[in-house]
Amino acid sequence: MSLLDSEALQRCFASWMQACTELTDGQVVAIDGKTLRGSYNRENCCSSIHMVSAFASANGVVIGQVKTDENSNEITAIPQLLNLLELKGCLVSLDAMGCQKEIVQQIVDKDTDYLLTVKGNQGQLHDAVKPVFAGKAHKDSAAQSLEKNRGRLEYREFQVCQASELPAKLKAAWPGLTTLGMATTYRVEKNKRAVLEQRYFISSAVLSAERLSRAVREHRGI
Secondary structure: OOOOOHHHHHHHHHHHHHHHOOOOOOOEEEEEEEEOOOOOEOOOOEOOOEEEEEEEOOOOEEEEEEEOOOOOOHHHHHHHHHHHOOOOOOEEEEOHHHOOHHHHHHHHHOOOEEEEEEOHHHHHHHHHHHHHHHOOOOOOOOEEEEEEEOOEEEEEEEEEEEHHHOOHHHHHOOOOOOEEEEEEEEEEEOOOOOEEEEEEEEEOOOOOHHHHHHHHHHHHOO
């Protein structure tokens, strides 16, 4: 009995899904990692299965998946997944784990734009982006939203500015970098303290505050 070639199956699945799904220019393709619920095998002490998936937000379908190696993480799986996909003209969004220069270069080489969350794993970049929005940079008008759901009140504000506000050497280190973004979230839950959160983004696309707002919401499914 022959074993199934998992890599060949991944390629076939990605090819089939893309044949069934028409990706439009500027569409958000969210790449994210999830642990499959119930995949931990107690009897054999096998680790839970962790998958990295590409989700075409407008179509509502997964167009590709790669299983991470047991001794690895999403950083090694993301390039494998990108190799399987035809993404020309799309906007690939990734959380902070995917904010790596090598991954950015791979996305740009596919004639695709990126939108990445910037956190402490890229300390120099994060520390440079944060004061841009604290100062008097030429920011676009903020896109604002106020939502109330099941006793929780959440206010979101998005701002963008040109990446030229960064030091030239740092900007040049990130291929195609064009736009900086910030999302401010103020959340109040019933009988709990209010929480203020600020998140930062970089993108190769020319984004308005409204477009950043939509892209972030599509990535997170909110």
